[in-house]
Amino acid sequence: MYQFKGKKYPCCASLTMGVIGGKWKSVILFHLINKTLRYNELRKEVPIVTERTLSLQLKKLEEDGIIKRKVYTSKPPLKVEYSLTDFGKTLIPVIKAIADWGVFVVEQKENSIAKSTI
Numbered sequence: 001m002y003q004f005k006g007k008k009y010p011c012c013a014s015l016t017m018g019v020i021g022g023k024w025k026s027v028i029l030f031h032l033i034n035k036t037l038r039y040n041e042l043r044k045e046v047p048i049v050t051e052r053t054l055s056l057q058l059k060k061l062e063e064d065g066i067i068k069r070k071v072y073t074s075k076p077p078l079k080v081e082y083s084l085t086d087f088g089k090t091l092i093p094v095i096k097a098i099a100d101w102g103v104f105v106v107e108q109k110e111n112s113i114a115k116s117t118i
Contacts, residue, residue, distance in 0.1 A: 005064060019064055020091060024049055024057045029088070029095050032067060036083035058082060066091065 002009040009015040020026050024046070031037060031045045043054060061067045066088040072079040084092075 016094070019066065020094070022057070024053060025061060026095055026098055028054075028057055028061065029066070029084070029091060030099055032082060032084050032088075033092055033095060036070075036081045039080050039082070042082065061088075 002012055002015045004015050004019065007018065009018055020029060027046055027049075028042065031042060037045070039054075039058075042058075043049075043051070046054070049057075058067065058069070062069050065085055067082050068085050068088075070081045070083070072081070
């Protein structure tokens, strides 16, 4: 049994998916791999996610220590930026592997379609 942030998981894979699983967390992390983004920039990167869902997922990732939220209040308008924490950066190979596998799947499908039309 594994435990993280007060939750118990039956295996290490379950723990990993508990932290980054779901429809949007890995997408958010993918877009934060190489750069810090403001909330509206993230919304533009993932336009089909609702504002409520994006806000909730960002909050959960922040609570888990995966991303950090920096608020600039020195002058209006309020500016908020999101970036990976050092702990979050340890997920980069995992997120890249997930993305690479997605590319592989798409290429395999395209190759099988091309072969079936020959």
